[in-house]
Amino acid sequence: MPPHRARRIPEATVARLPVYLQILVEQTELGVESISSDGLAELGGVNAAKVRKDLSYLGSYGTRGVGYEVDYLVYQIRRELGLDHDWPVVIVGAGNLGQALAGYGGFNDRGFPVAGIVDIDDAKVDTLVGGVRVRPMSELSQIVASRNVSIGVVATPPASAQDAADRLVKAGVTSILNFAPVLLSVPVGVTVRKVDMAVELQILSYHEQRRASAAAAGTGGQLHAVPDEGRRGVSA
Amino acid sequence: MPPHRARRIPEATVARLPVYLQILVEQTELGVESISSDGLAELGGVNAAKVRKDLSYLGSYGTRGVGYEVDYLVYQIRRELGLDHDWPVVIVGAGNLGQALAGYGGFNDRGFPVAGIVDIDDAKVDTLVGGVRVRPMSELSQIVASRNVSIGVVATPPASAQDAADRLVKAGVTSILNFAPVLLSVPVGVTVRKVDMAVELQILSYHEQRRASAAAAGTGGQLHAVPDEGRRGVSA
DNA sequence: GATCGCATGTGCACAGATTCACAAGCGGTG
């Protein structure tokens, strides 16, 4: 077993590691072999101390006076995130969003090949989206079992989302990415993350609204606290 | 001016208000007229005290011993989030994702009509997606100006995302929802939110990974800290 | 091999968010 397994990494850090990873991979492709916490912070739009603290949870993989070796860091982050192998995903719902997700190369490229896409509507079955043929809902379990899928994506209308989640769980999936604007109820031991685009827009709306009423109130000066860099707005 | 404007609402609360709003609107449709912090907490998957504190930032709109009047709360949250009027959005990029977003009814339904979708690739111009005709990039400014758009959505490949953002800003947009996996650099005063689906999957991967290695290490018992309810997993 | 510059790793103080626990106060009941 590796030196110190089982250290718990703060959620906030876990959420940033993929971002660092992305940047590091890009740097590798640009031929960069070494990077400092400052450099990484700049590219990631965060504070350098935060980068160092985040990376320190993985272990002491930097060299004082020098920086981090990009390749090695990529390897370590990948290992920590469990990205040293692919995680096939199954998509439930072949509507607009499901189709876009299946067709979106970004999944495949980043280690999440689409093992299958299923829909409860037989009219959609057998149509081809993003190189994957839509299968009937009845084949869900079989897809999960045969391709060893542990991550499911819910891309159904809100009303069917809970049903989709139930079927995924029954089929053996233990992590769910939910795009439907509803709270999924799942057994303990199953991880759910929710992405709700309307919520994101509403948060932006709040900031717009605020800006507008501040302007109306005649606030002459700075509309927002000035962040680190010159060019960079509120990241709300 | 209303009683106490200009109170600052914590970001964490702002991110939850849309969720409460969604639930409250559903409850209205079910004919529910009054709801307690407990009830709302249950439906939203959060702690009741948090609900009360969140709502208290809006003002004292509840009735002790009774709860909150659903209609009135909807009205207040809408007002606070700036959802008392529509916010037309413009989408840059008519690829898979852009098309799905344009076709996704959820935007329109929730106060964010698609004012236009533009693409830099002339081959895509004039095709019809989700009832909206794709326009050339050159018309971006005109769309923003004429429809009074302040929110832009970046749905381009990563390499073009910064360019898209620059054009949006130049056209007068002050909030951007970015789906490209890159850090956008924008002037101070422009708000950016990033949604990266691969990042979400990678976070799930981390939890899967953890589960797997915990199991391998022979952890007999509970895999995760038990959350509030029986049925409900890690919400990571 | 001693010295110096530089970037990491971390102790510490601060800020923000969450949760507890309870006083305040509304509405119904006798």
Added chain:
DNA sequence: CACCGCTTGTGAATCTGTGCACATGCGATC
């Protein structure tokens, strides 16, 4: 009109995350 049950609203304690500031230690240079 006094009492009681119930739920809000909020002070205070706690937990989590952030960022500063500096000691630590590596590598290059002389």
